[in-house]
Amino acid sequence: MPYDMPVIGLTLDRASAVPIQQQLFERLREMILCYDLEKGTELPSTRALAGAIGVSRNTVSWAYERLAAERYIATRPGAPARVTLEPAFREERVRPEGALPAPASALRTGAGLMRGHRTPRAIAERPGFWPFVPDLRQFPFKTWHRMVARHLQMSRHDDLTYDQPAGLPDLRALIAQNLRLSRGVVCHPHQVVITNGGQAALDVIFRLILKRGDMVWMEEPGYTGALAAILAAGATAAPLPVGPKEGWDLSHPHLVPPKAIYVTPSCQQPFCRVMPLAQRHWISDYARRTDAWIVEDDFDNEFLPPRTIIPAVQRLDGGQRSFYVGTFAKTMFPALRIGYAVVPEAFADDMAEATFISGHMASLPMQAALLDFIRQGHFARHMTKMRRVYDARKQRLLSLVQSTLHPWLEPLPTCVGLALPTLMRLPDVPVSEEARRQGLRIPPISGRYHQSSPRQGLLLGFCAMTEPELLANVATLRRILERAA
Amino acid sequence: MPYDMPVIGLTLDRASAVPIQQQLFERLREMILCYDLEKGTELPSTRALAGAIGVSRNTVSWAYERLAAERYIATRPGAPARVTLEPAFREERVRPEGALPAPASALRTGAGLMRGHRTPRAIAERPGFWPFVPDLRQFPFKTWHRMVARHLQMSRHDDLTYDQPAGLPDLRALIAQNLRLSRGVVCHPHQVVITNGGQAALDVIFRLILKRGDMVWMEEPGYTGALAAILAAGATAAPLPVGPKEGWDLSHPHLVPPKAIYVTPSCQQPFCRVMPLAQRHWISDYARRTDAWIVEDDFDNEFLPPRTIIPAVQRLDGGQRSFYVGTFAKTMFPALRIGYAVVPEAFADDMAEATFISGHMASLPMQAALLDFIRQGHFARHMTKMRRVYDARKQRLLSLVQSTLHPWLEPLPTCVGLALPTLMRLPDVPVSEEARRQGLRIPPISGRYHQSSPRQGLLLGFCAMTEPELLANVATLRRILERAA
Numbered sequence: 024m025p026y027d028m029p030v031i032g033l034t035l036d037r038a039s040a041v042p043i044q045q046q047l048f049e050r051l052r053e054m055i056l057c058y059d060l061e062k063g064t065e066l067p068s069t070r071a072l073a074g075a076i077g078v079s080r081n082t083v084s085w086a087y088e089r090l091a092a093e094r095y096i097a098t099r100p101g102a103p104a105r106v107t108l109e110p111a112f113r114e115e116r117v118r119p120e121g122a123l124p125a126p127a128s129a130l131r132t133g134a135g136l137m138r139g140h141r142t143p144r145a146i147a148e149r150p151g152f153w154p155f156v157p158d159l160r161q162f163p164f165k166t167w168h169r170m171v172a173r174h175l176q177m178s179r180h181d182d183l184t185y186d187q188p189a190g191l192p193d194l195r196a197l198i199a200q201n202l203r204l205s206r207g208v209v210c211h212p213h214q215v216v217i218t219n220g221g222q223a224a225l226d227v228i229f230r231l232i233l234k235r236g237d238m239v240w241m242e243e244p245g246y247t248g249a250l251a252a253i254l255a256a257g258a259t260a261a262p263l264p265v266g267p268k269e270g271w272d273l274s275h276p277h278l279v280p281p282k283a284i285y286v287t288p289s290c291q292q293p294f295c296r297v298m299p300l301a302q303r304h305w306i307s308d309y310a311r312r313t314d315a316w317i318v319e320d321d322f323d324n325e326f327l328p329p330r331t332i333i334p335a336v337q338r339l340d341g342g343q344r345s346f347y348v349g350t351f352a353k354t355m356f357p358a359l360r361i362g363y364a365v366v367p368e369a370f371a372d373d374m375a376e377a378t379f380i381s382g383h384m385a386s387l388p389m390q391a392a393l394l395d396f397i398r399q400g401h402f403a404r405h406m407t408k409m410r411r412v413y414d415a416r417k418q419r420l421l422s423l424v425q426s427t428l429h430p431w432l433e434p435l436p437t438c439v440g441l442a443l444p445t446l447m448r449l450p451d452v453p454v455s456e457e458a459r460r461q462g463l464r465i466p467p468i469s470g471r472y473h474q475s476s477p478r479q480g481l482l483l484g485f486c487a488m489t490e491p492e493l494l495a496n497v498a499t500l501r502r503i504l505e506r507a508a
Numbered sequence: 509m510p511y512d513m514p515v516i517g518l519t520l521d522r523a524s525a526v527p528i529q530q531q532l533f534e535r536l537r538e539m540i541l542c543y544d545l546e547k548g549t550e551l552p553s554t555r556a557l558a559g560a561i562g563v564s565r566n567t568v569s570w571a572y573e574r575l576a577a578e579r580y581i582a583t584r585p586g587a588p589a590r591v592t593l594e595p596a597f598r599e600e601r602v603r604p605e606g607a608l609p610a611p612a613s614a615l616r617t618g619a620g621l622m623r624g625h626r627t628p629r630a631i632a633e634r635p636g637f638w639p640f641v642p643d644l645r646q647f648p649f650k651t652w653h654r655m656v657a658r659h660l661q662m663s664r665h666d667d668l669t670y671d672q673p674a675g676l677p678d679l680r681a682l683i684a685q686n687l688r689l690s691r692g693v694v695c696h697p698h699q700v701v702i703t704n705g706g707q708a709a710l711d712v713i714f715r716l717i718l719k720r721g722d723m724v725w726m727e728e729p730g731y732t733g734a735l736a737a738i739l740a741a742g743a744t745a746a747p748l749p750v751g752p753k754e755g756w757d758l759s760h761p762h763l764v765p766p767k768a769i770y771v772t773p774s775c776q777q778p779f780c781r782v783m784p785l786a787q788r789h790w791i792s793d794y795a796r797r798t799d800a801w802i803v804e805d806d807f808d809n810e811f812l813p814p815r816t817i818i819p820a821v822q823r824l825d826g827g828q829r830s831f832y833v834g835t836f837a838k839t840m841f842p843a844l845r846i847g848y849a850v851v852p853e854a855f856a857d858d859m860a861e862a863t864f865i866s867g868h869m870a871s872l873p874m875q876a877a878l879l880d881f882i883r884q885g886h887f888a889r890h891m892t893k894m895r896r897v898y899d900a901r902k903q904r905l906l907s908l909v910q911s912t913l914h915p916w917l918e919p920l921p922t923c924v925g926l927a928l929p930t931l932m933r934l935p936d937v938p939v940s941e942e943a944r945r946q947g948l949r950i951p952p953i954s955g956r957y958h959q960s961s962p963r964q965g966l967l968l969g970f971c972a973m974t975e976p977e978l979l980a981n982v983a984t985l986r987r988i989l990e991r992a993a
Binding site: 261329 | 549559561562569580611613614615616618619620621649652653656660685689704705707708709711715716717719720727736742771812817854855858864865866867868872873875964
């Protein structure tokens with residue numbers, strides 16, 4: 024009973040011929056038997072329970088004594104009564120007779136797509152080859168915790184978050200300023216909306232611009248989370264083909280123009296390519312001609328090598344029909360749960376309100392801590408360091424793949440970002456599954472295809488592995504590939 | 509330039525006849541002029557910028573010197589260059605020529621409804637009569653910060669949140685157990701999904717069960733946030749009338765049965781009534797007969813007086829067609845951003861995935877801290893204390909209204925929860941607006957009506973006022989009412 028002052032959600036029938044204490048005993052026993060109160064659960068004191076349900080303390084004592092006599096609970100003077108019965112079906116799910124099936128809905132369709140596609144929990148402890156996972160061992164958590172602690176202390180005035188659904192004004196201004204400089208994004212702070220992670224931003228945007236039956240161009244292969252959000256908004260997706268070496272294929276636009284175009288131009292998933300400037304212009308022009316929206320998920324732009332940095336698509340249309348999405352999950356860490364969107368001026372007010380009513384607001388104390396972390400230069404220092412670390416690890420992985428795994432895996436060496444895509448002739452799913460059995464999680468390239476015949480390959484991450492870990496994992500992968508071949 | 513290693517999102521045209529340094533100068537000036545870099549903004553060092561965009565350091569120095577000569581920036585040896593120009597239209601929003609209007613969408617319709625209905629920011633510092641605002645001065649923040657700090661320190665393994673979209677298993681189990689005991693809710697931990705606040709839970713639920721054009725019974729007057737979420741899911745709302753003294757009027761069911769029924773049976777908004785058991789049975793039976801879902805927003809159930817505690821509607825149908833929603837915003841504090849839903853078994857898996865793809869996951873370190881806070885008894889202690897504090901303040905407010913404001917305001921004294929609804933003959937909006945001008949925010953009862961002719965009154969909060977604050981605010985309100993009469 025540790026949660027709260029206990030009050031049993033039951034009404035005793037005072038008009039019944041069954042004595043109150045007997046009723047109480049039966050209801051408590053029912054709860055222990057049916058509602059799987061776990062062994063060890065504390066019951067409320069007789070006084071607390073008596074006060075809560077409006078009976079005398081003697082009534083409760085009587086019921087407790089009977090429960091104890093029948094071994095449902097154990098009582099000891101001066102200590103709380105505790106449940107002793109190990110419920111027979113404690114691990115069973117409640118499946119009432121004739122349970123209703125869940126109906127179809129757009130959100131449910133999108134949700135179903137995601138199953139098996141989320142980053143597995145085991146990755147937190149052994150990232151291995153899982154791609155796009157930052158090296159948390161190198162994050163300055165001590166400094167970060169100092170910032171958070173400070174804002175938790177000072178958070179009383181921030182505790183009513185409801186009037187800043189778009190986020191802390193100073194953080195929005197700082198993000199706007201940086202995006203103008205680093206990505207050429209055309210925006211005023213008013214257009215920046217901070218959300219509970221990047222996926223939340225995608226969710227609100229697609230729901231704002233799409234109606235049921237609308238069609239969206241979606242990169243194929245592409246990021247499953249975005250496709251899920253498109254389907255969840257009730258829309259359909261048409262493939263915008265992307266080749267491992269060829270990049271985006273814009274030569275066969277669909278006969279029906281799309282309502283929106285989703286692209287990840289800084290680091291395409293899974294092929295980690297950068298979209299050339301000419302293609303960005305093409306998309307911007309095409310969207311203008313066909314009156315389509317652009318959703319630019321600028322995933323991993325922070326890790327682009329200097330020479331590949333190209334202005335955001337958003338800049339090319341002056342921010343009129345582009346939604347620009349970013350996240351701090353990779354530059355900071357995923358549990359921060361802070362992402363953002365830059366929306367066209369006409370959407371700014373609605374986006375803020377939509378963030379409120381859909382419950383997507385991000386924690387204000389965390390936003391305040393992030394603002395400090397950036398302003399005091401910790402973010403820039405961390406990024407400078409991690410770019411160097413990740414670059415060295417990528418080069419090392421590339422040379423190991425070329426020297427050790429080359430017969431099987433063909434790396435795509437010109438690719439950018441926090442993963443190394445590789446192609447192979449073997450079917451990738453059995454290799455990925457065998458790797459998983461050996462404690463090594465590697466997503467198959469084919470898993471990123473949703474609408475067409477997939478290429479086979481492995482998407483290798485490298486960010487969070489030290490040299491010994493990398494060597495051991497490469498050796499394991501080599502054995503798996505040898506056996507599979 | 510504090511955000512990150514600066515890289516200008518621009519490409520210099522190396523084939524152009526214009527010298528590179530001149531191009532760089534012009535682009536930087538354009539950014540200062542057009543993209544409202546604020547006065548005082550640090551520019552990157554010449555070395556950093558040169559490396560980032562692939563030019564020589566001399567090129568950058570030349571551009572900086574020209575910018576300094578023309579007073580756009582100020583340079584000093586050993587210090588970063590800073591923007592000195594006060595942009596002419598710094599506070600202006602970017603309004604590109606021919607800006608596109610935002611199209612209609614269900615989410616936008618819902619969002620529009622919310623404007624002006626959120627808790628204003630000023631409330632954080634002066635809660636006054638604003639209802640349902642916990643007294644943050646009495647929250648044990650020191651203890652809470654200790655819990656959070658501990659989990660921030662230990663959070664590395666939790667930092668990849670993506671595999672627990674439904675929340676921390678232990679917290680889900682604890683919530684399930686408490687709801688079984690305190691509300692009679694029929695559930696297994698598997699059916700509990702933790703979300704980024706209660707509004708997020710409403711958003712996911714309505715999107716899972718509703719299709720465009722579906723109709724929902726919505727309390728009238730009622731909670732605007734729920735109505736906004738219903739409209740945002742593409743559905744329409746039909747009024748389920750609630751009277752200030754009469755309570756829910758279930759005597760005129762609509763000819764068309766609803767797809768879902770939304771109720772706040774523990775503390776109806778704004779009349780703070782508890783739904784009697786017989787009406788709960790009626791709703792449960794009616795939903796079964798018409799194959800409708802029930803969304804039970806059990807708002808403020810934690811503050812019910814013992815004698816008014818009635819089992820949740822969810823219990824009456826065995827959890828088959830009921831979605832039960834709760835939040836820690838009132839028992840803890842709003843910025844915590846942790847809410848939860850109990851969903852029917854058939855929805856449990858989908859609800860977890862839907863929470864992921866819609867970006868509604870709550871922070872795992874915060875969940876872990878909350879779990880500790882509850883397990884160590886701090887939550888129960890805080891609740892015991894606050895129930896006493898709020899009860900005393902409510903009695904005090906009631907007696908002051910009866911003695912001082914009675915000619916104008918008629919309190920509804922049998923009501924429960926963290927607000928005192930009052931009726932009045934005067935129009936409530938002008939009184940609320942005059943109060944606002946005098947620094948006192950009080951929502952008018954009429955603002956909770958969305959579809960029918962409103963009653964007039966004031967919804968008075970009391971939780972966060974000390975005795976002197978209460979006396980001063982009652983005196984102010986009395987002057988306002990005297991003048992308005």
